[in-house]
Amino acid sequence: MLGTKLYGPGDVRCEEVAEPKILKPTDAIIKLSASCICGSDLWPFRGANEVTEPLAMGHEYCGVVVDVGSAVKTVKPGQFVVGSFCLSDNTCPHCKFGFQSSCEQREFMTGAQAPFARIPLADGTLVATAELPSDDLIPSLLAVSDVLGTGWYAADAAGVQGGGTAVVVGDGAVGLMGVLSAKQMGASRIIAMSRHKSRQDLALEFGATDIISERGDEGVALIKELTNGVGADSVLECVGTQESMSQAVNCARPGGKIGFVGVPHGVTFDGQNLFFQQKSLLGGPAPVRRYLPYLMDLVLDRTINPGKVFDLEIPLADVAEGYRAMDERRAIKTLLRV
Amino acid sequence: MLGTKLYGPGDVRCEEVAEPKILKPTDAIIKLSASCICGSDLWPFRGANEVTEPLAMGHEYCGVVVDVGSAVKTVKPGQFVVGSFCLSDNTCPHCKFGFQSSCEQREFMTGAQAPFARIPLADGTLVATAELPSDDLIPSLLAVSDVLGTGWYAADAAGVQGGGTAVVVGDGAVGLMGVLSAKQMGASRIIAMSRHKSRQDLALEFGATDIISERGDEGVALIKELTNGVGADSVLECVGTQESMSQAVNCARPGGKIGFVGVPHGVTFDGQNLFFQQKSLLGGPAPVRRYLPYLMDLVLDRTINPGKVFDLEIPLADVAEGYRAMDERRAIKTLLRV
Known part of the structure; x- marks a missing residue:
């Protein structure tokens, strides 16, 4: 499949990468409904953080579960899910205190500027909707994952x-x-x-x-x-x-x-x-998981329309242009069709 | 009367000073029931802050009102009062928000290591008790003024x-x-x-x-x-x-x-x-005024006994020894009999 890698300042590429697989029993694999570029992706793109090896970019995501590890209990293939850019078990003391972004098992999501992604700690991280949402809600549900959260x-x-x-x-x-x-x-x-x-x-x-x-x-x-x-x-x-x-x-x-x-x-x-x-x-990094169910409901009942923040929509293959457009402030936020 | 002045690092003196007078219509004069030395008095005593002219020391106080300016409405001579080390009008937006220590008219109390003191902004700063408290409550009521607050x-x-x-x-x-x-x-x-x-x-x-x-x-x-x-x-x-x-x-x-x-x-x-x-x-500097009525009640009904924090009690004339005892950690906090 295609995936997005950052090789160094200003050098982001869409290239063939391996499809993600279940690596741990707590993983899920999702087929993304859409992906996007985050303002924080611009820090390494602009050279503010050192890049020592190619980085698999993308940490905002929503989509349909296609596979789950043997320990996953709360989501199953076929469900539409949204997750936080901070992966968390949602059971440790920090999670219970509402600070899932400081979870004892915290990982930061990577590799979501792609058609498929592996979601570690799926039970603690993902929230499923009751049914598949209509297409026009996808940008707003994607926004919940990080930028709105x-x-x-x-x-x-x-x-x-x-x-x-x-x-x-x-x-x-x-x-x-x-x-x-x-x-x-x-x-x-x-x-x-x-x-x-x-x-x-x-x-x-x-x-x-x-x-x-x-x-x-x-x-x-x-x-x-x-x-x-x-x-x-x-x-x-x-x-x-x-x-x-x-x-x-x-x-x-x-x-x-x-x-x-x-x-x-x-x-x-x-x-x-x-x-x-x-x-x-x-x-701090936002404990988006705390807010996910509430914010997803606000989107699903059309109380809010955060998806309007996407003012550029391009195919994943053109991801580099998406970075440039945001870097040059020609776009506020880029949605990637995957 | 006797008053306390800091001339420089390690040099604190009890000497004859003028009795305070009403300077503004919003002032009150109180006869202190007791005074004390604050941990923060040790910063200039230890030379951490520059002393360019002799400082009138002492900002914790309680006592009986002996005179009030023409604009003072809420306290009158004969009443026992406690006030905050931060003087405030208690009517500005910051006071109403509970941050009297950032009052638009804020002043910091000085000169309270003495038998009498002038209290600016008396209406906003002082809280009177219904009757004169018994003597054994004085240390605890004095504590409310700053250290407890x-x-x-x-x-x-x-x-x-x-x-x-x-x-x-x-x-x-x-x-x-x-x-x-x-x-x-x-x-x-x-x-x-x-x-x-x-x-x-x-x-x-x-x-x-x-x-x-x-x-x-x-x-x-x-x-x-x-x-x-x-x-x-x-x-x-x-x-x-x-x-x-x-x-x-x-x-x-x-x-x-x-x-x-x-x-x-x-x-x-x-x-x-x-x-x-x-x-x-x-x-920040504590907005003691916000807590005064509540904390005074806790003292008056003997729920708490913060006065126990005073482990040295000496006459005002010996104030220098009080500073030294605290500086050398021989005393936690010194009460001054005035």
């Missing part, structure tokens, strides 16, 4: 509540999903920090009430102005740079919460600054 | 809940109050990290279930052992050094919360480490 976690970690004010730093796909999540959680004011027209439009469609295109101190000053000098109750940091993190911290009110989901690259916090500013922090 | 905030920020596991890093007076607070909030396991017998004993008396005298990696390993490899739900950081903060972060379970109240000196956090560890952080 991560935006949702950002909003949850930032303590978004009904009637509250939320600021979203970052207008990438995760930031836009953060806007959708904050809206769904009832925030009455959602301020998206974005300087790109197409992303601003999508943010407004997902529920943003205000757009701020300024960054840094100027952006913070405008947030303060919009909140009567107070600052935001909740800030969703969806980038991962020092600049975006400082902006996020400075936008929050004292006692406000920052949920950060952009993988930090070169970010540090000064203890005394955090202390006197009284800002609350929680971040 | 701060330990309580640490436990609250660390999300201590009924049945949870709490670790307290630091066996100073605030750490010991953190133990008492975690106990009061219903933690079923409270692990105090302490290597001093007298403090271990007091921790056990306040509700600690386990004592760990090891520090650093060794201490963290023991916490993991006591929690079946999981880590603690809540960690109270009550020191403020890089070493103690790292210990606190590493003791918490993924998704666990660290409440930090030791003023950070030279502390930094690595963003990627916090991200992958999934630890939640909230610290």
Whole structure:
């Protein structure tokens, strides 16, 4: 079959790879209904992480089970499933505490930019639907696997509540999903920090009430102005740079919460600054498994339509163009037909 | 009257100072029932903060109102009051949000190691009792003003809940109050990290279930052992050094919360480490005003006895000896008879 491998900065290839097989009794094999490219795939594509051997790319997935290992009990061939990009047993103390992304057996999904994929820890990771979903729901169900689940976690970690004010730093796909999540959680004011027209439009469609295109101190000053000098109750940091993190911290009110989901690259916090500013922090790889059943239901009953975040759809064979389009910000998020 | 001034590292003096007067219509003057020395007073005493002019020391206080400014409405001469070390108007958005220690008009109390003190923002800062409390309750009511309020905030920020596991890093007076607070909030396991017998004993008396005298990696390993490899739900950081903060972060379970109240000196956090560890952080000067009525009631009905944290009681004139005793760890906390 075709599969996607990253050989080095800027060098991603679609090439013949072996079809996945059951390796452990807890594995499942799925036939993907669609795949996609994640903003975090751009870190190694841009050379921010060292690539020492070709990487099997892709960690977002949904599809139909075609085979299961002998120990798998909760899913079976023929079922449609969605799973998290973090593979987890869903039984360890961390999973039971709702932090499946710190599961004692945690693995990160790989190799999902392909027609078939092996899902380790299938029982703990996959959630099946009652019946096969209609085709038009596939993009949204795929989004639940990571980009929506991560935006949702950002909003949850930032303590978004009904009637509250939320600021979203970052207008990438995760930031836009953060806007959708904050809206769904009832925030009455959602301020998206974005300087790109197409992303601003999508943010407004997902529920943003205000757009701020300024960054840094100027952006913070405008947030303060919009909140009567107070600052935001909740800030969703969806980038991962020092600049975006400082902006996020400075936008929050004292006692406000920052949920950060952009993988930090070169970010540090000064203890005394955090202390006197009284800002609350929680971040990490999103425990998507915690939210999967709820978010899948929101998609299946058509309450939300996160699939709109895909603004480019191409065949898997053209995956390299998908990376380039996102890298050059010509696309927000690329869906791959497999 | 006598008052306490810090002239430089190690140089604290009790000397004649002017009696405080009403300076603003929102001020009150109180006659202190007792005063005390705070662990944070040791930072400048030890030379950790620069002292450019003599500092009027003392920020913990309770006593009887003797005079009020023309705008003061909620307290009157003759009433017994307790106030926070953070002076606040209790009406601004930050106060209403429960973060009075970030009040738009915030000032830090000074000059309370003396028989009389001026309390700015009296209406927002002071809470009066229904009647004059009995003398034996004075140490505990004085403790509410800062040391207990701060330990309580640490436990609250660390999300201590009924049945949870709490670790307290630091066996100073605030750490010991953190133990008492975690106990009061219903933690079923409270692990105090302490290597001093007298403090271990007091921790056990306040509700600690386990004592760990090891520090650093060794201490963290023991916490993991006591929690079946999981880590603690809540960690109270009550020191403020890089070493103690790292210990606190590493003791918490993924998704666990660290409440930090030791003023950070030279502390930094690595963003990627916090991200992958999934630890939640909230610290700052405690919003004691939020807790004052509740904690005063717990003292007045004799549910708690935080005054036990004072293990040295001396006349105000001997204040320098009180600083030395705490600096040399001969005393946990010094009560000053004024």
